Amino acid sequence: MTKAPSATDLACALIQCPSVTPKEAGVLAYLERQLSPFGFEIHRPVFSEPGYPDVENMFAKITGGDGPHLAFAGHVDVVPAGDETLWTLPPFSGAVKDGLLHGRGAADMKGGVAAFVAATLRYVEAHGEPKGTVSFVLTGDEEGPAKNGTVKLMQWAAERGEQFSDSIVGEPTNPNQMGDMIKVGRRxxxxxxxxxxxxxxxxxxxxxxxxxxxxxxxxxxxxxxxxxxxxxxxxxxxxxxxxxxxxxxxxxxxxxxxxxxxxxxxxxxxxxxxxxxxxxxxxxxxxxxxxxxxxxxxxEDDGSEAFLTRSESLIGRFSKAVEAITGRTPELSTGGGTSDARFIKNYCPVIEFGLVGQTMHMIDEHVAVADLEQLADIYYEFMLQYFER
Ligand SMILES: [Zn+2]
Missing domain, CATH: 3.30.70.360 (Alpha-Beta Plaits)
Incomplete structure (x- = not known):
């Protein structure tokens, strides 16, 4: 079997695709090449809306029979780099220097996507297909108008008969260090x-x-x-x-x-x-x-509702995984802005946990390689408990 890549290697490659909304820029094609050898079923639906650019999305899943369906969700689009001459390292270099991975999307949120993909591939490599389903709900339209992204992708998947049990969004939720915060709802x-x-x-x-x-x-x-x-x-x-x-x-x-x-x-x-x-x-x-x-x-008609996830089994188990890997008890929070979790909440309980968000959208966006690998470890630990191996 193909060897599972590290979260850092995946994140570097994802950052090197300049997928500024609404451009795909090879980012989904790259993921497809990584996932196919592991037996994933992959769809790349393109959604349209009058007055907005078409956007390509991805739904990928691996099933090992009856059991819960865990959906990892996130976006592969990024905000523009701004004035590239202000960056210390080129914004789409994906370079690792002094223990830091640099580039647009490192924190928000190609790092998060890389971590859950790496964790899942590591799981499949070690244990085979999960007793249930793991899927990736990936959009290219989160930083933009969000018309042709998660909202339509969830609808598309539901119409195909997908029934989600739980979802984890890999947005950067930790204010200062790994283990700080799980988002369990949004205003x-x-x-x-x-x-x-x-x-x-x-x-x-x-x-x-x-x-x-x-x-x-x-x-x-x-x-x-x-x-x-x-x-x-x-x-x-x-x-x-x-x-x-x-x-x-x-x-x-x-x-x-x-x-x-x-x-x-x-x-x-x-x-x-x-x-x-x-x-x-x-x-x-x-x-x-x-x-x-x-x-x-x-x-305005683009308002979003407040929501609170009350699933003890999801929140409790995920908190335990965070504690097991970081040694810290995460705060459960509903603060901050809105996220695509608002489009998932009507299908299944959803929480958000990802990297440290301090440099998101900034010049010189970066994350610590150690954090990235720790995030993959947390997702992996959660999957071990979730699929009860
Ligand atoms: Zn984001």
Whole structure:
């Protein structure tokens, strides 16, 4: 049988493919060549959406009969390198220097993908096919619009009859060192625009107009001061942030008819889009001075729900694997931004654990080779327990 590659060798090769969203750049072709000799069934569906670039994705699986289906999920696309002359080593070199692996995607998240692929191949090499199924759900559209990626890939797999038992996303979750943190959920995100309309008029005759600008300014101040909640056992308090106020008035002598303020809410599992809409409208109405003004609120349609994974068997077993390899007890967290786990949560329990995220998206992105190999060891240890060898 072909020998299983190390996580570091895999990660180097993945980084050398400049797969800036939405480019495949040979990264999936490389993985296919690695997986095929081990008996994986491999699909590379391309998804389309009007107005967005087509994106190639990969679903690969290996089955050894009845048993649980563990899906490792992640993305092989990366953000652009930016000004390449600012990098100490070229961004797509995949070079190892002084114990560090350098390059765009080392942390976010070709390192994570390399670690779970290496762990799985090591498992198959040592024990044969798992008693159950291991699959890789890999997208090339996480850093981009995320329209032609995990959301469609999960749907595609489900339509083919795949039933997932558990999923691990290999995003970088550790703030400082390996073993810090498992993400067991994520806050939701919702953007919206609040508009106050009054009556347009001449600035010299303000009594004939109703100026929405000071009204909107007061609403922004007052809504910003409202407390949404005080957090829950697993979530920090929800927060609404106004991020822009827009009137678009290019003249100096005109009182505008309307003024808008845009906001984003990061919210816990006490909220959803409907409740947030009602909350903003209620507090805006409360502070609206008189019926010379009207309100409207629109929500963007790319919001995501908050979710919390409650599977003790997945979280408990994975924590044990982290402890066994790092000697540290990971914190269970729901902090940070959104991730593709939001597209997986409706199919099976999902957690996230990967590398140390400190340099993600930065110039000179890098990870410690020792961390990379330790991550592969953690995934391997988890698989030993999961498939009960
Ligand atoms: Zn990522």
């Amino acid at each position: 939701g995100s919702q953007s919206g625009t609040l508009t106050v309309s009054g009556k347009q008029g001449h600035v010299a005759y303000p009594h004939l107009a109703s100026n929405p600008v000071p009204v909107l300014a007061r609403l922004v101040e007052q809504i910003s001061a409202e407390v949404l909640d005080h957090g829950t056992d697993f979530f920090q308090p929800s927060n609404l942030e106004f991020i822009s106020m827009d009137v678009g008035n290019e003249t100096w002598n005109l009182i505008p008819k309307s003024a808008s303020a845009r906001f984003n809410v990061r919210f816990n599992d006490l909220w959803n889009a409907e409740k947030l809409e009602a909350f903003v409208l209620e507090h805006a109405r409360k502070h609206l001075p008189d019926d010379a003004f009207t309100l409207s609120l629109t929500l």
